[in-house]
Amino acid sequence: AQTVTQSQPEMSVQEAETVTLSCTYDTSESNYYLFWYKQPPSRQMILVIRQEAYKQQNATENRFSVNFQKAAKSFSLKISDSQLGDTAMYFCASTQGGSEKLVFGKGTKLTVNP
Amino acid sequence: DAGVIQSPRHEVTEMGQEVTLRCKPISGHNSLFWYRQTMMRGLELLIYFNNNVPIDDSGMPEDRFSAKMPNASFSTLKIQPSEPRDSAVYFCASRRDGTEAFFGQGTRLTVV
Numbered sequence: 001a002q003t004v005t006q007s008q009p010e011m012s013v014q015e016a017e018t019v020t021l022s023c024t025y026d027t028s029e030s031n032y033y034l035f036w037y038k039q040p041p042s043r044q045m046i047l048v049i050r051q052e053a054y055k056q057q058n059a060t061e062n063r064f065s066v067n068f069q070k071a072a073k074s075f076s077l078k079i080s081d082s083q084l085g086d087t088a089m090y091f092c093a094s095t096q097g098g099s100e101k102l103v104f105g106k107g108t109k110l111t112v113n114p
Numbered sequence: 115d116a117g118v119i120q121s122p123r124h125e126v127t128e129m130g131q132e133v134t135l136r137c138k139p140i141s142g143h144n145s146l147f148w149y150r151q152t153m154m155r156g157l158e159l160l161i162y163f164n165n166n167v168p169i170d171d172s173g174m175p176e177d178r179f180s181a182k183m184p185n186a187s188f189s190t191l192k193i194q195p196s197e198p199r200d201s202a203v204y205f206c207a208s209r210r211d212g213t214e215a216f217f218g219q220g221t222r223l224t225v226v
Contacts, residue, residue, distance in 0.1 A: 035214055043203060045217035091157060093215075100145040100164050102207070102215050106156035 004092055006105035013082045014113050020067075021077045021108050023092030030054075032095050034068070034075045039089040039107070048090070051075065082112045120206050120218035127225055132194040135221050138187055139208030147215065148181055148191050149205040157205070163189065196225045 003026045013019040025034070036048040051059045051068050058066050063083075067076045075094075079086055092105040119138040127133050139146050148160040161171040163183045171181070178197070183189040193200055201224050209215040 033212070033214075043220055045205065045207070047214045050214050100209070100211060101159070101162055101170055102145075102147060102209070103159055104149070104157040 004094055004103050004105040006090075006092055006108050008108045009106070010109045010111070012111040012113055013079075015082055015084060017082055018078060018080045019082055019110065021079075021090050021092075021110065023075045023077070023105060025073050025075060025092070025094045027073070027094060027096050029096050034066075035093045035102075036064070036066070036075075036077045037091045037093060037104075038086075039091065040085075040087070045091075049077065079110075084112050084114060086110060087112045118206055118208050118216050118218035120204075120221050122221060123219060125221060125223045127196055127223070129197055129225055130195045131225075132192065133196045133200075133223060133225075135191040135204050135206075135223070137189045137191070137206030137218060139189070139206070140216055141187065143208035143210050143216070144186075145209050145211070145215075146183060146189050147205075147207045147209075148189070149207065151203045151205060151220070160191070193223075196223075198225045201225050 005024045007022055032053045034051045038046045038048050049059050049061045049064050051066055058068050063080045065078045089107045089109050091107045095102050121136045145164050147162040150158045160173045161181045166183045181191045203220045203222050205217050205220045207215040207217045
């Protein structure tokens with residue numbers, strides 16, 4: 001079965017510091033997509049960053065970057081220079097090659113403290 | 115495009131009543147997903163459609179839940195009869211092959 005695991009239910013970080021959120025996934029396919037979504041209190045799901053499994057280069061979007069370790073099936077999210085507006089639930093998600101099924105982890109609640 | 119549109123935004127109903135949630139995906143997207151979000155279970159995939167065909171409904175909790183996608187621009191999720199444990203936020207999302215999923219605003223369902 002396709003699974004996504006986020007082992008950190010909650011994390012906190014001081015404003016301007018760096019934090020890393022962990023995610024591991026399980027798939028038997030060689031081609032798939034990985035995503036990180038952010039859900040602020042408004043409950044809107046917002047895409048943070050995406051990674052195609054066939055690309056070796058780690059994706060980067062401004063202050064957000066990933067550490068994609070394909071062999072280890074690990075996909076962590078690093079947030080640099082944390083801002084108060086980064087406070088939210090963060091969800092890791094994966095598709096599976098040959099299928100458009102999109103499965104999410106249980107989420108990590110991130111709090112950025114002033 | 116207006117994005118994924120869900121209705122209603124909020125629904126309060128009595129136990130035993132039928133509830134229908136609606137979703138209009140983004141035009142051109144060929145996959146549609148229904149998720150349920152609760153504190154205990156996180157974001158659960160209930161069912162997903164590809165080209166209007168239900169592909170995987172293994173996440174549908176019980177026979178009380180059913181979903182349809184009669185055409186590329188509309189889908190419904192129905193609960194009949196509803197129970198208090200069905201209270202949750204229900205999300206609809208759509209995507210095109212190889213892209214990210216776009217989510218609607220969600221429907222907060224409360225069954226009393």
